[in-house]
Amino acid sequence: TGVASYLSEERDAAVPVDPEGAMIVACDPLDGSSNIGVNVSVGTIFSLLPASGGELQSGRSQLAAGFFVYGPQTTLLLTVGNGTASFRMDDDGGFRLLEELVTIPQTAREFAINASNRRHWPAPITRYVDGCLAGADGPRGKDFNMRWVASLVAETWRIISRGGVFLYPSDARKGYESGRLRLVYEAAPVAMLVEQAGGRATDGAADILDIVPQTLHQRVPLVFGAVEEVAAVADEYAAG
Template sequence: MYLGRTTLSKFLIEELRGGSGDSDLGALLVDVAAAVKAIAAMVGKGALGSQGLAAPGAAVAPIDPSDQARQTLLQACEWGGLVAGMAAPALEAPYTLPPQYQRGPFLLLFEALEDSRDRLGNAAVGTLFSVLRHAGGAPPEPTSFQQAGVQQLAAGYALYGPATMLVLTVGRGTHGFTLDREVGNFILTHPDLRIPAEGGECAIDTSHERFWEPPLRRYVRECKAGRAGERGRDFSLRWIDSTVAAVHRVLTVGGVFMVPRMRADPDAPVDEALPQDTLPLHQLCGVNPVALLIEQAGGLASTGRGRVLEVEPKALHARVPVILGSRDEIERIERYHAEHDSGTDEAYVSPLFNQRSLYRAEVRRGSSRGFGRQP
């Protein structure tokens, strides 16, 4: 029944055959996949998997699923002599390997389980990971992890939904694997994923529209106008709090996913006092993995003003805005940013849905010269 199906292990052996150190990279990814299976089982139990143990009659302290997932990944990857160190957003400093374990040639960055509000609603969540090369034999410092996204050796995510999927790249395309729970193997089900050049999905949290820069407002306004507007076709605007779930949808059906640069005043410098939920994503553990996957699938990943994978991290837990997805859509958004920065864009005024003339700013300015007249 299972003969002839490509497992993750077989895929990695064939994909990485012949390269120096590539077999070690494959082995590390197999360890990550083993941790993903364990996390999938834990997530599948829901609240039942977060109940601690206690003596009869004593209070039971719930176990944080994110802590469980993080410990699962650390323990799965620390012992094999493949990593020199690991880092995650919840860890202030890189994780130091226990002294009994040998250091390896790789650095592993991960977000073991997204801190997503969707998890509370029993919706899909995910794991993100990225693999970098470690130079030298010394224990890694925080700066060792601060490598631009173009230096990633491998990256991927796991999506815990009705089926558990593992989507990864080793720099030769983006490939999807589905966990066969009966046999415990990840099976290649989506080889060489390709994101459509243009798409009708726009994934962005519109509750933060007041903090967006003008080029982004221009693009989303066009999407909302649909076929009656400049684009001449309808778009679907939706927001999923899970980065993995949102990116996976865009990867498979096309469109854009955006966690953009935000400002309290769009014409002022970046405001550090913005609400916590408006901050960009973690660069090393969040943005870089999905950006590489999208690029390897034929899409683009940008800050709005350049390739996000070329941004040099300024800190271990640096954050960076990201706009990624279908090539044609990202190129349009980058063009809107360039036009805005050069002052060549023009604000669009709707003749049908604008404010009534009495309340428009230019009318108020002209009221001193005469009611309703233009200055």
């Protein structure tokens, strides 16, 4: 099969497949599942890793990453380390190339965060969001719109297409102290796609792709999008 083992967000441990396989497949089989009942886009996130590196590798080791979005259209965002490409599924079930080298716009004025958790946020996130909400009269000197879909694949597709920044920080709630998204199955694949599209992905300060997971289900904060906006968040973290 070529696949040595299968890692899933829905399984506690790796599933052995072929001892001679050259790759490990990591997958979030149904991202955004809470949205199914309200007909909002959901998807499947995947990552390919070299089997020789074992199950706990940094995102820099990924051979490929991508995700499918199941919505009004079935679409695919894919990178093999040489740029990020977008595809749409046609009526015959095949995928048609939409854009060979997708580039994140660097000038968009949108940010995505669940503002209902504001009281739990760390100070750097609160300051960054307050700066955005202050608009043209605030420190950023421009107006922003806020988005939140609660589907990582939908948020990522929008940001890669239109620019802006996504924030899912750690916060003070029990179980959220280290963030909520899984490094192996969600953050690392998205980070590879974003970097290959000219953006940046961090945990607020450090690049996601440089983090070596300590467990298969390790959680991390995630901030990604246009370089300028991710840098603005990092500046707030540096300020303490």
